[in-house]
Amino acid sequence: MTAEKRIPLHILREITNGFSEHSRIGRGGYGDVYKGVYSGREIAVKLLHVDTVLGHDDRQYINEVGNLLKVKHPNIVQLLGYCYEIQNELIEHNGANRFTRHVYRVLCFEYLQGGSLDKHLREESFAPDWSTRYKIIKGICEGLNFLHSCEPPIFHLDLKPANILLDSSMAPRLADFGLSRLFGGSHTHVTNRVVGTEAYMPPEFIKDAYISHKNDVFSLGLVMIEIIKGSSGYSGYIETDEVGQFTQKVLGNWKNRIKATSEYPLEESHQVQICIDTAMRCVEPDRNNRPNIAEVLDILSKTETHIPKRQMADVFPCPTIGLKSESNMLEIMVAELNNNEHIHCNLMPTDNSNRTVQQLADRETSSDVEQVIIGRTKEKQKILSILSESITEEMVNLPIYGIGGIGKTTLAQLVFNDPKFQDYTRVWVYVSQEFNLNKIGNSIVTQLTDKISNIPTK
Structure with a gap:
């Protein structure tokens, strides 16, 4: 960890009004998130739950900060600073005052105005065009691929719409790495600690607490399905005999929308089909049947070959050079x-x-x-x-x-x-x-x- 990124606890208390309810903007399994202004910039301050016992959690925190300092990617929320302080505080216990050692662990990230993906998915007006939704899917994959490509790889382990933030241009960024770990060797791990959000956990984790990069791929598949469906709340598995019916229903809905909004209805409809098929592969119960994130990106990229970018701007004539x-x-x-x-x-x-x-x-x-x-x-x-x-x-x-x-x-x-x-x-x-x-x-x-x-x- 580097000293220049360390932010004193007293400053974080000041910019969040003492970690007040008014400043809180979110809650998670590992801690609460507050909004503050530091050095003229809005930041998200993640205060991890205070433990009075030093040990495993502190090592995990130090490991996490080291991971985050290495991560710089357009589709990943940037770590701006951190705090790690131990303070002796006077508390009352069983009618007597005593000093207790408290560990404060805080992560400070950039604050994004667009909010989280899960909130947008609940809005009827959210991204009616397919190209915007595809942009979000592709960006999530890009960010996840970067994490998995690190040496050793970084696993997110809690990928879900609530942990995907959007900037003002609807570009996604992966957030909340409170559960991420670095793994070496075989890049797999068995843990006795429950992490992540159960609705997005793969079967091997729920049953055997088994962790690998395929955990994130499974979660990605569920996120893709939610984005494609256009509403949140997807949970559970789609039975094999229901996949075709589900695909046809979703694809039919998108074909109607694409026909009304796109200049390339056949190409974009094909892209929707590929995204659905890929998402279904990602949520295979057997992790060995799931693609890795690099394969997912390759599949998506091939669908872009025959679709011109929609962002091509108009061409404007301009008078003689004047500078x-x-x-x-x-x-x-x-x-x-x-x-x-x-x-x-x-x-x-x-x-x-x-x-x-x-x-x-x-x-x-x-x-x-x-x-x-x-x-x-x-x-x-x-x-x-x-x-x-x-x-x-x-x-x-x-x-x-x-x-x-x-x-x-x-x-x-x-x-x-x-x-x-x-x-x-x-x-x-x-x-x-x-x-x-x-x-x-x-x-x-x-x-x-x-x-x-x-x-x-x-």
Whole structure:
């Protein structure tokens, strides 16, 4: 444990009003959760139940903190700090005052405004579209896969909707690792201590207190079923002869919704079917028949191949670049281009149709991507139309907005390589996270002149 993450007990008492009822936002088997503000940030303060006896629970707590400090993932709630203090307190016992040693163990996590998944599942208006629910399922799997991939692996052991928090964009994060343990060797364990929530426990744990990574997979299957069904309260097993009926009923409900809201009803309906089938495999009574979390992720990822991302944003034409620094840089570029006698740098088409455009190693600009991209025809045609109408002697910016990983670069490649622009002077510029206008200018000049450009930084 690191000292910089240690938060004194007196501060935690202060920000939670003495761990008051008013500040409490949740209760669990291991302790209560309070809301407070620390260093200008809202945090969730988990006060584990106070024990007067040092021993197993304290070792478990220290182990847990060590685990959590290693965990950093977009789908896992982040540990911000902890407290471990032993205090001698005067109490009355059998009519006499005596000092008793109390151990205070506290974990401080980031606070998420979206609340827990179980509360959302009870709302009729919760995520009527399938893509949002799938996003939640996939995020839960990503977080669980990260935990199981740690060395040694971390088991959650209490995965349920109440321990899955949502941020403002409905992205899920796994919370409450009060029951998580690290295991080495065979990565299995038998315990005589009852942990977790029984409704989400697999048969081998209820019967033999047997723990492995398949415990979490079983719980995941139940959570997936709740998300797919659209209501909480699922418990027990679905008998073998009832699986088909259950699947058809849920799938039928989603097909109607998807047909009314999706541009890709067949693909999304297939995705629902796969998610149901996978969830059923996860809740197999025999743990040996359950997939591991990596297999689950692989199955889900394959369903995404033919479904374009819904978050693709609209394309907006933008006027001429206006920043002074960019304008100055462009003036330098133009001056250098004018000094090259053999370059044709026109925005209108030229007769030099055989010009070879140099491609940067950072990204490919091959038109082969058109063979694998699906569902982007309308966006591409819209961009081509806007660019064709905007060809003037002025520079026009055409931003394509959207989150990472949805195919913006691929779409730009399609436009870049479209036959409509094969007679135009073109350049492909890769902009890294560290925006460097000087590097961009050198790249453009180099591609247009076939000569290495080294415009100095001003």
